[in-house]
Amino acid sequence: MPLGERSYDVHVGTFASDEVAERLDEALGEPSGVAVLVDEHVAAVSPRLSPLCAALQARLPRVQVLRLPRGESAKNLAAVERTCQWLAEQGYDRRSVIVGVGGGAATDHAGFAAAVYLRGIDFALCPTTLLAAVDASVGGKTGVDIAAGKNLVGAFHQPRVVVADLGFLATLPAREIAAGLAEVVKAGLIGDAELFANVESSAQAVLGPAELPAVVAAAVRVKIEVVTEDERESGRRAVLNFGHTLGHAIEAASGYELLHGEAVSLGMVAALALGEARGVTEPGLAARTRALLAKLCLPVDVQTRVSPEIVDRIEVDKKRRSDKVRFVFVPRPGAAALHDIPLLELKQQLLAARPAT
Numbered sequence: 001m002p003l004g005e006r007s008y009d010v011h012v013g014t015f016a017s018d019e020v021a022e023r024l025d026e027a028l029g030e031p032s033g034v035a036v037l038v039d040e041h042v043a044a045v046s047p048r049l050s051p052l053c054a055a056l057q058a059r060l061p062r063v064q065v066l067r068l069p070r071g072e073s074a075k076n077l078a079a080v081e082r083t084c085q086w087l088a089e090q091g092y093d094r095r096s097v098i099v100g101v102g103g104g105a106a107t108d109h110a111g112f113a114a115a116v117y118l119r120g121i122d123f124a125l126c127p128t129t130l131l132a133a134v135d136a137s138v139g140g141k142t143g144v145d146i147a148a149g150k151n152l153v154g155a156f157h158q159p160r161v162v163v164a165d166l167g168f169l170a171t172l173p174a175r176e177i178a179a180g181l182a183e184v185v186k187a188g189l190i191g192d193a194e195l196f197a198n199v200e201s202s203a204q205a206v207l208g209p210a211e212l213p214a215v216v217a218a219a220v221r222v223k224i225e226v227v228t229e230d231e232r233e234s235g236r237r238a239v240l241n242f243g244h245t246l247g248h249a250i251e252a253a254s255g256y257e258l259l260h261g262e263a264v265s266l267g268m269v270a271a272l273a274l275g276e277a278r279g280v281t282e283p284g285l286a287a288r289t290r291a292l293l294a295k296l297c298l299p300v301d302v303q304t305r306v307s308p309e310i311v312d313r314i315e316v317d318k319k320r321r322s323d324k325v326r327f328v329f330v331p332r333p334g335a336a337a338l339h340d341i342p343l344l345e346l347k348q349q350l351l352a353a354r355p356a357t
């Protein structure tokens with residue numbers, strides 16, 4: 001990730017524990033201590049965690065492990081306060097580092113704790129879900145949820161290094177893998193036509209260990225390119241929200257029964273159909289993408305799953321003062337375009353453009 005003095009490497013592959021520890025050690029300099037914050041479920045089910053901690057202990061000083069609540073339940077201020085309290089009790093100082101191990105919830109928690117503990121310490125991430133590997137662990141957005149909404153409290157804080165050991169995915173349920181693949185498809189659509197075509201031509205075998213590292217690396221590259229251009233989301237970074245405007249509304253309306261990637265799958269199909277209706281998206285791309293997502297076992301039935309009530313939940317971005325929605329269109333695979341559309345117009349057109357099943 002080329003960000004001047006805050007540049008860092010993102011390693012993607014299937015690594016031995018010592019290789020992961022070596023890459024972390026290389027990037028972290030000479031810390032006074034290492035706090036490994038790990039999703040408690042990953043700690044319970046992954047055979048990779050103990051060897052990783054042992055390998056870190058062999059290389060780095062004062063390595064201790066703190067288990068975080070599972071998944072999204074780690075993403076709140078109370079949980080971050082508990083982490084900071086523990087860090088203080090254990091005597092971690094400003095030269096200490098955090099290593100976050102888990103899905104996007106754990107990496108967001110770890111990054112945010114690193115951003116605020118002692119006004120900011122260094123951190124590194126080891127994503128253990130596909131979604132965290134291709135998206136959440138890269139780019140420096142950290143944060144937690146509050147009652148008013150998801151991700152409304154956070155900080156930009158870039159890690160020192162990201163090591164995505166895809167060996168962790170062995171214990172990840174197929175449904176979570178598919179949800180991560182939705183973000184891979186998104187990356188192809190907004191920034192890498194070849195990635196999109198590759199996933200399309202090999203969707204059946206895409207989970208094979210031979211193919212996955214290249215696919216993940218390509219998706220990460222798209223995110224890096226976008227973030228490098230617009231680290232703090234003042235413009236182009238918004239293209240990463242393709243499929244998310246409606247996706248967030250669908251996810252919330254499901255009471256978070258749907259996984260983020262599943263909701264984004266529906267959101268992407270709807271966004272492409274809207275793009276075709278407005279003449280922005282090349283004809284046929286909505287059907288092509290729909291077929292691909294269905295093959296990846298993701299929900300695509302926009303006609304029945306996107307109701308007027310759900311569309312009504314779309315809000316203007318809480319972080320921008322505007323009565324328009326900055327909506328992301330994909331004119332053709334590998335390209336993205338931002339259009340500001342009045343909220344009411346967007347809602348009406350999204351419903352009208354829903355493809356029939």
Ligand SMILES: NC(=O)c1ccc[n+]([C@@H]2O[C@H](COP(=O)([O-])OP(=O)(O)OC[C@H]3O[C@@H](n4cnc5c(N)ncnc54)[C@H](O)[C@@H]3O)[C@@H](O)[C@H]2O)c1
Nearest residue numbers: 041071072103104105128129131132135136141168171172
């Ligand atoms: N910071 C960013 O730029 C960014 C980008 C995208 C998403 N996110 C955030 O990421 C979160 C979603 O990430 P996620 O999909 O990884 O969800 P998650 O972290 O909640 O993990 C999903 C589930 O998988 C389990 N799990 C994780 N790794 C496992 C493994 N190797 N084996 C078995 N189980 C495992 C977790 O315990 C959890 O139950 C959301 O909070 C979202 O807001 C952040």
